[in-house]
Amino acid sequence: MGPAATWLPAVRRLLPGLAGAGAADHVALTFDDGPDPRSTPRFLDELARLGCRATFFVLGEMLERHPALGRRVVADGHEIAVHGWHHGNALAAAPGRTAAEIGAAARLVMAVTGVRPAWYRPPYGVLSAEALVAARVLGLRPVLWTAWGRDWTRSATPSSVLAALAPGLRGGATLLLHDSDHTSASGSWRSGLGALPELVARCRSAGLRVGPLRDHGVSGVSGSRGSSGSRGAVRRHPVLHHTPGTAAPGNTGDAENTPGPWNGFHDNPLPTTRKEKPGAFQ
Numbered sequence: 293m294g295p296a297a298t299w300l301p302a303v304r305r306l307l308p309g310l311a312g313a314g315a316a317d318h319v320a321l322t323f324d325d326g327p328d329p330r331s332t333p334r335f336l337d338e339l340a341r342l343g344c345r346a347t348f349f350v351l352g353e354m355l356e357r358h359p360a361l362g363r364r365v366v367a368d369g370h371e372i373a374v375h376g377w378h379h380g381n382a383l384a385a386a387p388g389r390t391a392a393e394i395g396a397a398a399r400l401v402m403a404v405t406g407v408r409p410a411w412y413r414p415p416y417g418v419l420s421a422e423a424l425v426a427a428r429v430l431g432l433r434p435v436l437w438t439a440w441g442r443d444w445t446r447s448a449t450p451s452s453v454l455a456a457l458a459p460g461l462r463g464g465a466t467l468l469l470h471d472s473d474h475t476s477a478s479g480s481w482r483s484g485l486g487a488l489p490e491l492v493a494r495c496r497s498a499g500l501r502v503g504p505l506r507d508h509g510v511s512g513v514s515g516s517r518g519s520s521g522s523r524g525a526v527r528r529h530p531v532l533h534h535t536p537g538t539a540a541p542g543n544t545g546d547a548e549n550t551p552g553p554w555n556g557f558h559d560n561p562l563p564t565t566r567k568e569k570p571g572a573f574q
């Protein structure tokens with residue numbers, strides 16, 4: 293178990309805003325790793341059926357390949373946010389690379405959707421100093437999560453996802469699921485998708501609203517844009533000039549998913565051949 297495995301509980305205690313703790317009557321629903329044409333439309337359809345909106349943390353390399361899907365995320369009323377370009381671990385990246393990739397992803401979100409993203413969630417929950425600085429320069433607020441569904445494993449089912457989320461299912465929670473298996477076990481997204489109706493029903497029966505981070509009232513950090521956000525307004529702001537030359541279609545960036553000492557703690561698995569390491573922080 294790496295250092296980050298003991299880090300997030302401390303974050304939750306000391307920096308609840310970074311962990312994603314929000315209003316007592318609201319649960320934030322977030323999805324990472326898309327947009328993916330094999331799975332994201334299914335989530336969008338299901339969320340529409342449920343009358344529920346969410347925040348999608350997209351990868352630049354995925355959005356670059358599937359820009360129309362990114363536009364649909366926004367057109368359907370969801371919030372789009374930055375997860376990075378590739379799914380790299382900031383602690384394993386060469387100096388400057390993480391910052392450049394965050395900037396490139398943020399600029400791509402703006403170029404494709406016309407929306408200035410408000411949030412940044414690092415792959416594996418690993419926030420390096422470089423990433424923090426880059427996010428600040430870009431006006432992105434870092435946010436992690438308070439509960440996850442362990443939906444990325446090959447053995448995950450809707451029931452297992454609900455069971456994993458249950459201990460953290462309370463007002464103020466930020467829930468992490470994945471709308472793509474881009475960096476996880478093939479088809480694993482079906483477990484999260486299948487859990488959605490019961491998940492939303494449980495929240496609503498408990499009197500909790502379910503929605504995106506922009507409506508979550510995340511505490512602890514100044515500069516919150518609130519629910520009005522800046523959707524639809526592309527504002528110029530400092531960006532890091534970087535063209536991700538390694539982002540050509542076909543390069544999945546998986547080489548960056550190098551297991552490290554922190555790999556007991558991540559928002560989805562490292563190479564799919566690896567077994568998950570349970571008990572990372574719950």
Ligand SMILES: [Zn+2]
Nearest residue numbers: 324325415559
């Ligand atoms: Zn991820």
